[in-house]
Each structure stands twice: as C-alpha cells, then as structure tokens.
Amino acid sequence: MNYPWPEPGTPLNEVATPMPVIDEARLAANIARVQAYCDQHGKAFRPHIKTHKIAAVAHQQVEAGAVGLNCQKVTEAEVFADAGFEDILITYNILGAAKLARLKALNARVAKLAVVADSKTTVAGLAATFDADKPLTVLIECDTGAKRCGVQTPEAAVALAENIAAAPGLRFGGIMTYPATGGAEQVEAFMSKTMALLAEKGIDCPVRSSGGSPDLFFAHLVPSATEHRAGTYVYNDRSMVRAGHCTNDDLAMHILATVVSRPAPDRAVLDSGSKALTSDLLGFSDYGSIAGYEGAKVVSLSEEHAVVDTSACTTPFPEIGAQVKVVPNHTCVVTNLFDRMVFHKDGLVTRVENVDARGTVW
Amino acid sequence: MNYPWPEPGTPLNEVATPMPVIDEARLAANIARVQAYCDQHGKAFRPHIKTHKIAAVAHQQVEAGAVGLNCQKVTEAEVFADAGFEDILITYNILGAAKLARLKALNARVAKLAVVADSKTTVAGLAATFDADKPLTVLIECDTGAKRCGVQTPEAAVALAENIAAAPGLRFGGIMTYPATGGAEQVEAFMSKTMALLAEKGIDCPVRSSGGSPDLFFAHLVPSATEHRAGTYVYNDRSMVRAGHCTNDDLAMHILATVVSRPAPDRAVLDSGSKALTSDLLGFSDYGSIAGYEGAKVVSLSEEHAVVDTSACTTPFPEIGAQVKVVPNHTCVVTNLFDRMVFHKDGLVTRVENVDARGTVW
Numbered sequence: 150m151n152y153p154w155p156e157p158g159t160p161l162n163e164v165a166t167p168m169p170v171i172d173e174a175r176l177a178a179n180i181a182r183v184q185a186y187c188d189q190h191g192k193a194f195r196p197h198i199k200t201h202k203i204a205a206v207a208h209q210q211v212e213a214g215a216v217g218l219n220c221q222k223v224t225e226a227e228v229f230a231d232a233g234f235e236d237i238l239i240t241y242n243i244l245g246a247a248k249l250a251r252l253k254a255l256n257a258r259v260a261k262l263a264v265v266a267d268s269k270t271t272v273a274g275l276a277a278t279f280d281a282d283k284p285l286t287v288l289i290e291c292d293t294g295a296k297r298c299g300v301q302t303p304e305a306a307v308a309l310a311e312n313i314a315a316a317p318g319l320r321f322g323g324i325m326t327y328p329a330t331g332g333a334e335q336v337e338a339f340m341s342k343t344m345a346l347l348a349e350k351g352i353d354c355p356v357r358s359s360g361g362s363p364d365l366f367f368a369h370l371v372p373s374a375t376e377h378r379a380g381t382y383v384y385n386d387r388s389m390v391r392a393g394h395c396t397n398d399d400l401a402m403h404i405l406a407t408v409v410s411r412p413a414p415d416r417a418v419l420d421s422g423s424k425a426l427t428s429d430l431l432g433f434s435d436y437g438s439i440a441g442y443e444g445a446k447v448v449s450l451s452e453e454h455a456v457v458d459t460s461a462c463t464t465p466f467p468e469i470g471a472q473v474k475v476v477p478n479h480t481c482v483v484t485n486l487f488d489r490m491v492f493h494k495d496g497l498v499t500r501v502e503n504v505d506a507r508g509t510v511w
Numbered sequence: 512m513n514y515p516w517p518e519p520g521t522p523l524n525e526v527a528t529p530m531p532v533i534d535e536a537r538l539a540a541n542i543a544r545v546q547a548y549c550d551q552h553g554k555a556f557r558p559h560i561k562t563h564k565i566a567a568v569a570h571q572q573v574e575a576g577a578v579g580l581n582c583q584k585v586t587e588a589e590v591f592a593d594a595g596f597e598d599i600l601i602t603y604n605i606l607g608a609a610k611l612a613r614l615k616a617l618n619a620r621v622a623k624l625a626v627v628a629d630s631k632t633t634v635a636g637l638a639a640t641f642d643a644d645k646p647l648t649v650l651i652e653c654d655t656g657a658k659r660c661g662v663q664t665p666e667a668a669v670a671l672a673e674n675i676a677a678a679p680g681l682r683f684g685g686i687m688t689y690p691a692t693g694g695a696e697q698v699e700a701f702m703s704k705t706m707a708l709l710a711e712k713g714i715d716c717p718v719r720s721s722g723g724s725p726d727l728f729f730a731h732l733v734p735s736a737t738e739h740r741a742g743t744y745v746y747n748d749r750s751m752v753r754a755g756h757c758t759n760d761d762l763a764m765h766i767l768a769t770v771v772s773r774p775a776p777d778r779a780v781l782d783s784g785s786k787a788l789t790s791d792l793l794g795f796s797d798y799g800s801i802a803g804y805e806g807a808k809v810v811s812l813s814e815e816h817a818v819v820d821t822s823a824c825t826t827p828f829p830e831i832g833a834q835v836k837v838v839p840n841h842t843c844v845v846t847n848l849f850d851r852m853v854f855h856k857d858g859l860v861t862r863v864e865n866v867d868a869r870g871t872v873w
Contacts (some may be wrong), residue, residue, distance in 0.1 A: 152586065153609060165607065165609045165873050166607075167872055167873075168872070189773070189815055199814055221814065221815045222815065224514065228514065241771070241815065242771040242772055242831075244769060244771055244831065244832050245527065245528075245769065245832070247515060247527045248527065250660070267774060268772060268773065269833050270830070270831040270832055274832075292774055296774075296778070296818065297772075297774075297780060297811075297813065297816055297818055298771070298772040298774055298780050298816065298847075299772075299774055300668065300774070301774060301775060311522075321799075361689075376781050394551075406605065407606060409603070409604040409606055409633075409660070410604055410629050410630060410659075410660040410661075411630065412629060412654055412659075412660055412661055412662070412663060413663060416658070418660050419660060423791065424847055424872055425872060427785070427789060427790060428789060428790045428791045428792070428844075429785065429790045430790070443599065450562055451659065452843060452847070453583045453584065453603065454659055454660065454842065455685065456658065456659055462615055468632070469606065469630050469632040469633065470602075470606050470607070470632055470636075481814060482785055482786075482790075482814065485786055485814070485848070486848075486870070486872075487870065487872065488870050508848070508849070508850050510530075510786055510787060510848075510849065511514065511527050511529075
C-alpha cells in the first residue's frame, strides 16, 4: 500500500493506526528465554512461523539456536526457503496434485524438508509423487488429546509407519503431536508406546516432536520427545498470560489504536476492529484488553470499529484522537491481517518488516 | 503469490483449496434484486464495498443503478477512486494529520467525496484541513440504536451541523445512521426530528442515509431516508439467511475446502481454518455450515484447520481428499483474508479477481 511508513526513529505516537507494533526488547527476551529452556532440557526447538510470518524474525530464532522452522502450508514453506532456511517441517497433510507438485519442487531445493501424514490416503499421495532420487521425510501426526488431526492409537501409528517405510520415495522420520494443554503424561504415554512398538518391528523413530505454546514449559515432562515446536511465545498475547506462560511484561505485540468516537460517557470506539484484532475469543468474553486501562472492556467488534465499555474502567479513558495499545487475545491471527508491521524500541520505530508469508493459504 | 491460478473454464473441483468462490449468477441476481427494491421505493442505493473490495464488482453495482460507493477508510476510498469511481462516502471519523492529508488529496480528485463525523473533535480536524477552494462534504453520524458511533440526540446533531456549516472548508451534507436490526421506527423518528430542528435553523439536510444489510428490505419503512447503504447483500452469508433476508439459493460465496483428515468416525478436518473463515460467530455456536451436509457442525477452528463433528450429519460425510463448500457465517471478513478470489458459473471458472482493497486498514 502506498502509505508513508514510519522511518526508524519515528515516535510510536506518530504511527498511523490501527497497527500492530512489536517491542524489540521483549521479542529478543522471549526468543532467548524459550531457547534457554529447551537447551537446558536437551530438546531441539523448532519455532512455528505462523505467529510472525517474517523471515527476519525467523533468522533471529535460528541465530538463537533453533534447529529449524515449522510451517503449516507448502506456500508458507516456500517463502522461508526463499529466505534461505534449510530445515523446514510442514505439519500438515498435503493432498492434491497441485500442492504435491509444489512440494516436490520444494523438496528438491531444501536440504531438510519433512511433512506429516495421518492417513493412508495422504501417504499414498506422497508415495506416488516422490522417488528414491530425492526422497521426502514423513512424520506421523498423532492425536494425543487435542482432537484435531492425528492417528488415534500407537498401533495405528505403527501401521502407517510401515506404509511410509515401504514407499521408495519416502523416509519415515518419526512422530509428531500437537497436545492439548497440560497433556504431558498423555503425550509421553503415546510416544513411548509407539516407539516400543516400532522397535519391535525394527523401525527407527529418530524424531519425536511435541508442540504448543501454552504448555511450552512442560515440554521437559515428555522425556521421549526430542524436539518441541511453538509459535505464540515469540510475541505472546492475552491468552498466554492467562495460561501462566508469561506476564504482561512479556507481551511483545500490541495493536496501536486511536479513539475515534466517545458517543456516550461509558462508551469509547477504537479504530481497531475485527480487521485488526480478529474475532478470536479463545475463551475470553471480550476482544482484547487495553494496556493501562484496567476494567475497560472491548465488548464488540465490527470490521473497522471496536466498541469499549468504559463503565468499569479504573482510570479515566482517553478522549477522541488519543492512542491506546490493545493486547490481542491471539497474536497469530492478527499477523495474518497486515501486510507490514512496525517494530520499536524505547518508544521509537526501529524497522518496518514485510509480513512475508501473510495470506499463504495453500 | 506465485500460484497456478485457474484459467477460465477450469472445473471448480480443480481449484486448490481453501478458496472463496463466487457464483456469477447469484451475484448478478443479488445486485439486481436489491437495486430493484431501492428503485421501486425511490431510494438511492449506495453499496458498501467492504464485502467484496473488488473494483470490477463495484462497477457491476454502479452499472445496475447504484448512486455511488460507501467506503470505511481513506485508503479504501483511494483504491476505488483509482478505479474511476466519482461518488464515494466514507462513513468514518477521519482523525490525525497523516489521514487528513490523504483525505485532502483524495477530495481534490474525486468529484463527489463525503465523510461523516460525530464529534466536535473530528469536525475541528476536518475544518483545519479543508478550505473553500475545494470544500469537503460532511454528514453527521447518528446513533439510532446500534450503540456504535454517532451523536445520541437530534439536538446534538443540529449543534454539530452548525459547527460544520460555520467552517469555510466544509459543507454540511446531511445525516447518516447504521441502525440496529429492525429499528426502522427509531431511525425515522431520529431523522424526522433532526430535519425539523435543522429546518428551524434554516439548515438544509439534503442526504439522509440509512444502512445495513440484514434489515435492507425494511428501508422503505424510513420515509425520511433518501438513500440506503448495504454491503453483505452482494454475496450473502449464513447470518443473512438466518435474518430472513435471503435463502440458501442466494448465497453467492462459498469457501471451497478439502477434507484433509478423518481421524475418528465422527470427526472430519477441513483445510479452511480461521485464516479462511475467520472466527466470527455472529451469534452462531459454530463456524459455518457445509452445503449438502445438514447437521455437520464446524465445532472449532485453528488457523489452518476446521474440525467438523459429523455425528449428527444426515448424509455420509466425504472422505479425505474430497472437496466441500462451506457457507461462512460472515462473508465480509472472509474477503479481507484473500488476495485474489475465484468466480464461476455452472461449475466452471469465469475469472479470478484481485481483492483490490484487501488490507486497507487505515
């Protein structure tokens, strides 16, 4: 968009709203804290790029010690391959001729590419696409309580592993799970049982990948896991504070918004609507909190307006034209709405980054 | 994105998913039906571009008889000015130096540009920006029950109209409201009272603009209104069917999705997550319906997955790799997620349109 993006050094209050702004110091601290935790417990760490979708931030994560990246779509992985990343796990069932052709081309140019599968149909599509010249690594997605994708039992995982191992163009890479919060015991039980059954068949299971941000600091309670994947930790959000993962001082993303109307004494309207915050509730009854204005409640969103009930706000709420900082319920979905994003340190703009993988839906 | 977009004539089942697909026949019928209703009742019709954000669709609306366009942001209006539209109403309080400068430049090149204001602060910013050489038309936004923006009483509207009329660079254009559903009486009462008070002051009120899609066909119950604005009617969605505005046969937008996992007998997972559907509930308890699969319930979304509970589905649910068509709860927010969109007729692709104003947040 043809817009006067702020130069480095611009004060944040001169940035046109609504705009997500990323605190450099908190971003760096979040990256360092989680990497240190994984290092301490001997787990490889593989950040999920969905939260930032920015190559420069991914480079910060890998420079801190991350083993590689986690993507969700082929076109997302292409963006990060173009940016020079050589170890990418796509945690998705890739289906259909168009995507399989793209995946094959990607595998030819990325040193370490892997995908997941949870069905014979997905494995059959992969097996028919890849050959022994440049085989594709496939992990099995296991459902350890999240009730999304994944095989339901260790026995089903082993049956699928045999399918993969039998395909000349595929390599069995291990197992992967996206656990429900607090499910460390369930994840460990599934992983250890699967490994034992695979060992009986003489099938090696090199990678055991666990995932999720809210329960990231429970990753060491899954001894069988060799790596952990997480995305949200990099910026954090209101749901992560509620989960006990972090405090308000670890929130790297805020959405800068302007008060555009004060139609009634107990009502303020911000320019951060669902096009800026999304309508993700994640169990909350309102659409974000407002830094410094305890009790102010974002009660409804339309595309370009957020209606704030200020009746229980402990501080006089700002007047028309003033800026506020909204803490989003869910940071990852905000990122997908903006083409570019503003970074800052000590109240001054440091850089404006393209959200490189925004809109990569396939 | 570097992706093999479908050529005209491609069967829909070859389009990579997730992808919103627009039915040309239903689109044309929706445009014609609403224009005919407004023509019949002597109301000017001003479509809100938020639902499609596509210049080519806006041209279809104006060719059918729409008086001009309704935008929400300056940058949105710029996109449609670039596409040749000469009558644009921006229904937003424009605040801040950067946006006011852009608005002034826009006013210099658009034949009929107007904005709304609901406060002295907004009017003061506009008054300081515009001059008598090329004045800006300003309407007053009135709150007739939606409890979003807007002055609260006809008396407040008149006071603000006097502010506008006194500014050399501004022209008072009339009043505008975005009513709560079914609020025709409340809208009429507010409008007629305001007009009477303005007449006493000798202030002309040429435009009285009502708005909203769900209650569009009640627009004739507001005799004082000269025009109506609506967006969602152009594609329609699940919420519009529930509101009684249309039937399933008037749904022009579906989200084409693929079944990527069938982890359990009563669970299917689609590739249309919150990055394709958004998490807008609009009062529903689930995230869309699936055409032809009554009872299938989209119980949860993550960014790239939609989990479907198939236990109450009256038809056997499709297996992995099959395509389904999801009816979104809210069409406008879906549009903002995609850079391009596929149109079709009788199951064959007709065109692929850029979503020209996607991501115009300012």
